[in-house]
Amino acid sequence: MRSIVCVKRVPDSEARVRIAGDGSAIDSSGVKYVMNPYDEFALEQALQLKEAAGEGTVTAITLGSDEAKETLRSALAMGADEGVLLRSDGSMDGLVVARALADEISQREFDLVLFGKQAIDDDNMQVPAMVAQLLSLPCATVVVDMTLDSGTVTAKREVEGGHEIVEFELPGVIAAQKGLNEPRYPSLKGIMAAKRKPLEEKDVTVSEPGLELLGLAPPPARPEPQIVGEGPEVVPELVRRLREEAKVL
Amino acid sequence: MATILAFAETRDGALRPVAAEVVSAARSLADEVGAQVVALVVGGPGTADAASDLARLGADRILVAEAESLSVYQPDLAVEILAGVVGDSDPTAVLFAASAQGKDLSARAAAHLGLALASEVTDIEVADGTPVVTRPMYGGKAYGRFRFLGAPALISIRPNVFSVSESPGEGSVETLPVSEATVPRTRVVGMEAAARAALDVREAPMVVAGGRGLQDADNWGLLEDLVAALGDGATLGASRAVVDAGWRPHSEQVGQTGKVVSPNLYFAVGISGAIQHLAGMRTAGVIVAVNKDPEAPIFGVANYGVVGDLFEILPVLTEEVRVARGA
Ligand SMILES: Cc1cc2nc3c(=O)[nH]c(=O)nc-3n(C[C@H](O)[C@H](O)[C@H](O)COP(=O)(O)OP(=O)(O)OC[C@H]3O[C@@H](n4cnc5c(N)ncnc54)[C@H](O)[C@@H]3O)c2cc1C
Ligand SMILES: Nc1ncnc2c1ncn2[C@@H]1O[C@H](COP(=O)(O)O)[C@@H](O)[C@H]1O
Numbered sequence: 104m105r106s107i108v109c110v111k112r113v114p115d116s117e118a119r120v121r122i123a124g125d126g127s128a129i130d131s132s133g134v135k136y137v138m139n140p141y142d143e144f145a146l147e148q149a150l151q152l153k154e155a156a157g158e159g160t161v162t163a164i165t166l167g168s169d170e171a172k173e174t175l176r177s178a179l180a181m182g183a184d185e186g187v188l189l190r191s192d193g194s195m196d197g198l199v200v201a202r203a204l205a206d207e208i209s210q211r212e213f214d215l216v217l218f219g220k221q222a223i224d225d226d227n228m229q230v231p232a233m234v235a236q237l238l239s240l241p242c243a244t245v246v247v248d249m250t251l252d253s254g255t256v257t258a259k260r261e262v263e264g265g266h267e268i269v270e271f272e273l274p275g276v277i278a279a280q281k282g283l284n285e286p287r288y289p290s291l292k293g294i295m296a297a298k299r300k301p302l303e304e305k306d307v308t309v310s311e312p313g314l315e316l317l318g319l320a321p322p323p324a325r326p327e328p329q330i331v332g333e334g335p336e337v338v339p340e341l342v343r344r345l346r347e348e349a350k351v352l
Numbered sequence: 353m354a355t356i357l358a359f360a361e362t363r364d365g366a367l368r369p370v371a372a373e374v375v376s377a378a379r380s381l382a383d384e385v386g387a388q389v390v391a392l393v394v395g396g397p398g399t400a401d402a403a404s405d406l407a408r409l410g411a412d413r414i415l416v417a418e419a420e421s422l423s424v425y426q427p428d429l430a431v432e433i434l435a436g437v438v439g440d441s442d443p444t445a446v447l448f449a450a451s452a453q454g455k456d457l458s459a460r461a462a463a464h465l466g467l468a469l470a471s472e473v474t475d476i477e478v479a480d481g482t483p484v485v486t487r488p489m490y491g492g493k494a495y496g497r498f499r500f501l502g503a504p505a506l507i508s509i510r511p512n513v514f515s516v517s518e519s520p521g522e523g524s525v526e527t528l529p530v531s532e533a534t535v536p537r538t539r540v541v542g543m544e545a546a547a548r549a550a551l552d553v554r555e556a557p558m559v560v561a562g563g564r565g566l567q568d569a570d571n572w573g574l575l576e577d578l579v580a581a582l583g584d585g586a587t588l589g590a591s592r593a594v595v596d597a598g599w600r601p602h603s604e605q606v607g608q609t610g611k612v613v614s615p616n617l618y619f620a621v622g623i624s625g626a627i628q629h630l631a632g633m634r635t636a637g638v639i640v641a642v643n644k645d646p647e648a649p650i651f652g653v654a655n656y657g658v659v660g661d662l663f664e665i666l667p668v669l670t671e672e673v674r675v676a677r678g679a
């Protein structure tokens with residue numbers, strides 16, 4: 104079972120996001136960066152598939168700056184066999200990222216390519232389906248459960264009001280949603296072993312973007328909060344304000 | 353004439369609620385740039401009948417691809433049909449819903465057509481005749497404004513953000529041929545409906561969300577009563593703490609690792625308001641928080657807060673809502 108897992112370095116979900124002076128980027132000073140949480144589900148799935156098959160490889164690929172090597176080290180510490188850094192700076196839209204990843208993936212042999220369903224920085228939710236389309240591979244996004252039986256993947260996708268059951272033959276692509284598994288913590292042994300695992304680095308030239316960021320701004324301010332009061336006695340007043348002031352009832 | 357293409361989503365031969373939002377948003381954009389609205393509807397038998405309703409919302413032409421094989425969303429077939437329509441109508445923009453189906457299809461279409469896609473858009477303006485979009489990023493902690501450098505602009509819009517308004521269009525219905533030749537690489541083989549045939553939390557105009565403050569899965573009846581009192585547009589939501597505890601299904605989870613919701617009215621009951629929860633609901637219209645801790649961060653984003661024991665407050669709230677709604 105040969106799996107490729109695409110992992111991205113993103114600000115921790117707890118991080119306070121400040122926007123740099125000119126509005127062109129977020130201010131990364133003091134921000135803790137982690138592996139995109141959904142990519143942990145993807146990586147865990149790849150590790151479990153390899154363990155179940157009793158043989159195979161797990162390759163972690165990231166596209167980003169030099170610092171993204173940290174994320175690859177985390178992937179190696181969790182159990183990936185090798186890491187690949189596609190080095191390129193700057194902001195990219197989803198298709199630019201997908202093209203660069205697809206280019207690298209197409210040069211490799213694999214059975215399954217795994218992604219997180221969404222990167223929690225850009226919140227695009229685009230790259231997995233785009234890579235699948237570019238490589239003419241079958242694909243299931245937002246996957247909460249999957250089984251593999253003699254080369255056929257059956258995946259459960261989260262959709263409004265239920266789940267869609269999707270089938271395809273390997274090679275293919277899945278994008279992991281929370282619930283797919285419980286990602287493991289890297290063991291001390293894993294962290295030590297990671298230092299000796301291969302980590303390939305290459306500079307890549309990415310394609311021209313189709314979207315230009317005009318600026319980042321803080322979220323629209325919410326109205327000044329009102330504490331209506333304390334206890335069940337104030338509920339009629341709450342309901343009155345919801346009806347007459349907010350007009351939502 | 354310039355065209356705005358709207359992908360109007362269906363399931364089981366019926367339009368999904370987000371289809372109306374997409375067509376309405378396309379109408380406003382078309383009015384601004386002086387374009388016609390072409391709605392594309394792909395689905396199983398019955399779709400053509402359902403689709404004619406889109407004229408009311410401003411569709412000038414309604415293109416229908418109807419076939420038994422399209423009763424469920426078949427990504428490979430849908431991409432092919434959509435790409436054909438884009439090729440024929442050369443639109444300025446293509447609008448999708450940022451729904452499970454819309455996001456999957458829009459990303460595939462973007463890669464297929466070599467076009468950039470902006471997802472979960474909450475605002476569309478026009479500058480120099482092309483769309484400029486605003487979208488939340490970093491779990492809603494920042495909003496980015498983007499300009500498209502090429503056409504057509506592919507845009508998926510966040511459910512419940514764009515209002516639906518009537519603005520009759522020409523509404524001619526045309527049938528598209530559906531090729532049976534394509535063998536899908538990815539096969540949708542079935543649907544498992546949620547245990548309760550409820551409105552999805554992402555699409556409901558009113559959400560009653562519960563957190564660890566409810567203390568036990570058995571206490572959810574309190575929230576279900578409020579949902580019932582609020583009526584048809586209401587559904588349940590949950591914090592991650594209660595999903596992790598196994599009290600509620602993940603499909604109800606609101607937040608950074610759950611769903612992002614923008615209902616008109618959001619009740620946060622016994623939810624502290626952790627930053628990852630706020631990421632999922634801070635764009636709600638009106639937020640009501642019920643919490644016994646006056647320092648709980650949820651009060652910082654709530655329009656209205658009531659401090660106190662939810663077990664005392666909820667029954668009174670449900671009753672008052674029932675009376676207010678005359679039910
Ligand atoms: C990577 C990551 C992703 C995450 N994603 C999400 C996500 O998607 N969604 C999410 O919700 N969380 C998410 N979290 C978890 C988040 O940090 C919080 O732990 C979680 O939201 C807390 O849930 P809660 O508010 O129900 O529980 P608590 O924080 O325990 O809050 C319970 C609240 O109930 C109140 N309360 C208790 N008893 C009563 C009573 N009788 N009457 C009234 N009030 C009462 C308390 O005062 C308290 O404020 C994520 C965390 C991480 C690290
Ligand atoms: N720069 C990147 N490097 C590696 N993988 C990425 C990158 N950007 C996105 N991905 C993958 O694509 C998934 C979805 O990202 P997105 O479409 O940007 O929300 C992520 O969870 C990752 O698995």
